[in-house]
Amino acid sequence: MQQIERFYPVGIPGQPWGEAERAQWRARQVPRRSYVEEVVDAVEHLRAHWDVEVYGQLDYAPDAYPLLALHSSDWDDARPVALVTGGVHGYETSGVMGALKFAREHVDDYAGRLNLLVVPCVSPWGYERIQRWNAGAVDPNRAFRAHSPAMEAAALMHLVAPLAGRFLVHIDLHETTDTDESEFRPALAARDGKPFEPGGIPDGFYLVDDSENRQPAFQQAIIAAVERVTHIAPADAEGKMIGSPVVAHGVIEYPLKALGLCAGLTGARYTTTTEVYPDSPSATPEQCNEAQVVAVRAALDYALAHA
Numbered sequence: 001m002q003q004i005e006r007f008y009p010v011g012i013p014g015q016p017w018g019e020a021e022r023a024q025w026r027a028r029q030v031p032r033r034s035y036v037e038e039v040v041d042a043v044e045h046l047r048a049h050w051d052v053e054v055y056g057q058l059d060y061a062p063d064a065y066p067l068l069a070l071h072s073s074d075w076d077d078a079r080p081v082a083l084v085t086g087g088v089h090g091y092e093t094s095g096v097m098g099a100l101k102f103a104r105e106h107v108d109d110y111a112g113r114l115n116l117l118v119v120p121c122v123s124p125w126g127y128e129r130i131q132r133w134n135a136g137a138v139d140p141n142r143a144f145r146a147h148s149p150a151m152e153a154a155a156l157m158h159l160v161a162p163l164a165g166r167f168l169v170h171i172d173l174h175e176t177t178d179t180d181e182s183e184f185r186p187a188l189a190a191r192d193g194k195p196f197e198p199g200g201i202p203d204g205f206y207l208v209d210d211s212e213n214r215q216p217a218f219q220q221a222i223i224a225a226v227e228r229v230t231h232i233a234p235a236d237a238e239g240k241m242i243g244s245p246v247v248a249h250g251v252i253e254y255p256l257k258a259l260g261l262c263a264g265l266t267g268a269r270y271t272t273t274t275e276v277y278p279d280s281p282s283a284t285p286e287q288c289n290e291a292q293v294v295a296v297r298a299a300l301d302y303a304l305a306h307a
Helices: 019-027 035-044 093-105 124-129 151-163 178-192 216-226 285-305
Strands: 050-060 063-072 081-086 115-119 167-175 206-210 251-254 270-276
Touching (some): 019 178, 035 063, 035 093, 035 124, 050 124, 050 151, 063 124, 063 151, 081 093, 081 151, 093 115, 093 167, 093 270, 115 151, 167 285, 216 251, 216 270
Parallel strands (some): 081 115, 081 167, 167 270, 206 251
Antiparallel strands (some): 063 115, 206 270
């Protein structure tokens, strides 16, 4: 793991950022990969098997990004809906690549059984810059609420609103990386004028269940499937991961809706957030992508079997 700086190089320790500090932070963020080449072009190749919708556009001058969703081509309003989201945090690569891989390889497995809605990259600006926040230094995954301060979250909320009450399952694909500790948590502390308190990074895959809608058997079905692909993160010496109690093998809980998290967006019966660990010496990028796909399939299969 990288050596962590005591103070983040934007702002004054102990003072929350204003617009000047946000602009200074934004100037440090430069594109490092192409959303068009790696996501938009990949979606275009899926049109033979999916209906593609441009559900909005992000305008961060001088850049603009189309927001893309994939719908089952055999959509039937009599069927329940499953939502798969990736790239809510743009830097979490396997969430995006895993969603695309699932869409490319497994759409036919659910034909006639579920209406699938796949949003592979919720935060294109963050994807290109390998960044957790959007251009306003706002975390989209704390912004799924009324009057959202994140355009990314607001656009996705608008997309799913007409389907309220019809979602059976929602799986939101994420990663926990070493840069969470070396970059993103220090940046969060600096932005909010708080001291940075070092933590730890779980070594392996884990899930976040909804403490207000616990589905332990659902979570364990996913863990059991993923465990055949990559290792599951153990609890730390205090029985926790990222500061939260481990409630079952590979599972912690958050109140998803109260925190404005994407996985709390739909009110689906079955919800979870995946967390892959791409920096592990025991995992390759291919394993991480496959772990996301396996998690999606296990989630959908369990939900269908218990609907």
